[in-house]
Amino acid sequence: xxxxxxxxxxxxxxxxxxxxxxxxxxxxxxxxxxxxxxxxxxxxxxxxxxxxxxxxxxxxxxxxxxx
Numbered sequence: 001x002x003x004x005x006x007x008x009x010x011x012x013x014x015x016x017x018x019x020x021x022x023x024x025x026x027x028x029x030x031x032x033x034x035x036x037x038x039x040x041x042x043x044x045x046x047x048x049x050x051x052x053x054x055x056x057x058x059x060x061x062x063x064x065x066x067x
């Protein structure tokens with residue numbers, strides 16, 4: 001499954017690297033792509049990962065998802 005998340009706090013490539021490193025440790029997450037100019041995070045995950053876990057991890061890192 002793929003999901004695109006709006007993350008307004010992304011401002012630079014350092015943010016992108018921090019997000020990728022933090023999310024890649026989640027079980028079931030297959031891929032993480034960060035679009036810095038558009039402030040988007042695209043995650044590819046399987047049934048082991050939940051969107052709630054991804055959003056919680058982003059929030060803990062200081063990058064809450066906009067709804």
